[in-house]
Amino acid sequence: MTTPQVEVQAISRTYRMRSGLFGRPISVRAVDNLSFSIQKGETLGIVGESGSGKSTTGRMVLGLEPPDQGSVHFDGAPIAAPGTAAWCAQRARMQMIFQDPLGALDRRLAVAAQIREPLDIHNIGTKAERDARVHELLRSVDLNDSHGARYPGALSGGQRQRIVLARALATKPDFLVCDEPVSALDVSIQAQVVNLLIDLQARLGLTMLFISHDLRVIRQISSKVAVMYLGRIVEFGDADDLFARPQHPYTQALVSASPAPGRRSSNRIVLTGDPPNPAARPSGCAFHPRCRHATARCAVEVPQLTAPDPQRQVACHLVAGASSQAQDAA
Numbered sequence: 001m002t003t004p005q006v007e008v009q010a011i012s013r014t015y016r017m018r019s020g021l022f023g024r025p026i027s028v029r030a031v032d033n034l035s036f037s038i039q040k041g042e043t044l045g046i047v048g049e050s051g052s053g054k055s056t057t058g059r060m061v062l063g064l065e066p067p068d069q070g071s072v073h074f075d076g077a078p079i080a081a082p083g084t085a086a087w088c089a090q091r092a093r094m095q096m097i098f099q100d101p102l103g104a105l106d107r108r109l110a111v112a113a114q115i116r117e118p119l120d121i122h123n124i125g126t127k128a129e130r131d132a133r134v135h136e137l138l139r140s141v142d143l144n145d146s147h148g149a150r151y152p153g154a155l156s157g158g159q160r161q162r163i164v165l166a167r168a169l170a171t172k173p174d175f176l177v178c179d180e181p182v183s184a185l186d187v188s189i190q191a192q193v194v195n196l197l198i199d200l201q202a203r204l205g206l207t208m209l210f211i212s213h214d215l216r217v218i219r220q221i222s223s224k225v226a227v228m229y230l231g232r233i234v235e236f237g238d239a240d241d242l243f244a245r246p247q248h249p250y251t252q253a254l255v256s257a258s259p260a261p262g263r264r265s266s267n268r269i270v271l272t273g274d275p276p277n278p279a280a281r282p283s284g285c286a287f288h289p290r291c292r293h294a295t296a297r298c299a300v301e302v303p304q305l306t307a308p309d310p311q312r313q314v315a316c317h318l319v320a321g322a323s324s325q326a327q328d329a330a
């Protein structure tokens with residue numbers, strides 16, 4: 001068995017915050033005991049509602065914030081401490097695409113200079129080689145030198161995200177974390193940027209962690225999918241199979257609400273109850289207040305991820321073979 005490009009083992013992250021301006025301090029567990037791996041050239045899609053811990057997971061995988069527990073390995077080596085030479089070398093191979101391209105760019109700097117920045121920081125190539133690389137990167141995202149001479153404010157949202165992508169690719173990374181990279185774009189532009197990412201991944205052999213609340217986009221780009229709810233993975237599997245046979249009641253509701261050819265709106269499963277709130281995690285199965293199949297057991301026992309078949313992991317008491325543990329202080 002080959003070493004995964006990215007291996008995440010039992011990571012957790014808890015934040016301390018106040019409940020209200022003068023409220024008492026509380027602990028909010030954003031990510032709870034998460035494990036997964038991504039093979040080279042694979043795209044793992046992480047999907048879930050706001051507050052499910054998707055973005056915190058992406059930041060921990062890149063080493064932008066440390067997990068309280070657990071570990072992240074890249075190409076078999078642990079993520080190095082920020083600021084060290086080892087971390088700098090790892091970061092050249094691991095890049096992030098953020099949701100807001102305008103926020104990720106400097107409005108006062110021509111975009112060609114911004115694409116060039118990572119090459120300057122990592123001291124890659126001569127001046128002429130860096131200029132040539134910027135030209136090549138602009139072309140790789142279907143832009144040209146005239147776009148490079150402009151400032152971010154003079155570009156459309158889709159063009160800005162292409163610039164962010166070109167800059168992320170400057171150091172020839174192996175791994176991209178894309179955190180809601182198209183959710184701020186018009187739907188027609190979203191498809192173009194997602195298709196560009198798929199094309200670049202195939203051409204460059206990239207490994208990707210793609211985070212989105214939009215199942216339609218996750219379905220288009222992912223080879224494997226992790227569905228998150230309140231900091232935990234509730235279902236994990238091969239993308240095509242998971243969308244064809246969702247087994248967790250939360251995944252079933254998400255899939256039923258996602259537009260697909262031949263799917264009737266009358267078959268939609270409507271989720272009731274409050275959306276996930278990490279500051280008020282329900283006991284037992286965190287999804288039980290919204291689950292139409294919930295039983296008394298679900299309110300007191302946490303379902304563990306189990307594998308009903310070799311291609312799938314599901315955390316639900318209803319799924320054959322599921323085990324559980326008594327709800328504890330976590």
Ligand code: SF4
Pocket residue numbers: 248249250285286287288289291292293294295298303315316317318
């Ligand atoms: Fe629903 Fe219970 Fe399964 Fe949770 S464990 S998803 S509440 S049936």
